[in-house]
Amino acid sequence: MKKELCIDTVKQLREKYGRLEGSVLHSDRGCQYTSYAFRRELVTNGLIQSLSGTAHCYDNARMESFFATLKKEKLYQIPIYRMKREEVKTVIFRYIFTYYNTQRINSFNEGGLPPVALRTSKQLTHHAA
Incomplete structure (x- = not known):
């Protein structure tokens, strides 16, 4: 999976639902979800990232x-x-x-x-x- 797909998904959510501030997005620790570009998109939209703990x-x-x-x-x-x-x-x-x-x-x-x-x-x- 590419980080661009994940970033595009956040953009589509914003277009569909408007404000996203305070929403929690849960994901695993895949490189697409831990990338700087994806995390920046989350911060820009006020989303809170919830990652699985290492080995959890x-x-x-x-x-x-x-x-x-x-x-x-x-x-x-x-x-x-x-x-x-x-x-x-x-x-x-x-x-x-x-x-x-x-x-x-x-x-x-x-x-x-x-x-x-x-x-x-x-x-x-x-x-x-």
Whole structure:
């Protein structure tokens, strides 16, 4: 991965969401994320960088698990190498927002609930109390 791709992503976030000050960006210690140019882009936009600690691979285990699931359940099942970037982004968006968050059984959550169902049940419980 190249640092330019990461820098472009931060720029796209700023264009899409406007102010980014105070947002936390978590990454591993890859050279693209530790480069001077990328860190300068984060500072320019007021982003706070959160890096995995050296030899502490488990602090990002949940995200690594999610990406492994995304790849196994969706990306490795279709010929993404023949698709345009926008098509792949649409596939990923649909997987996350119409399946993973709303329907897929999640072993990390209480009762195996999908994230949206878990949040909804917690809100209902909180309001009932």
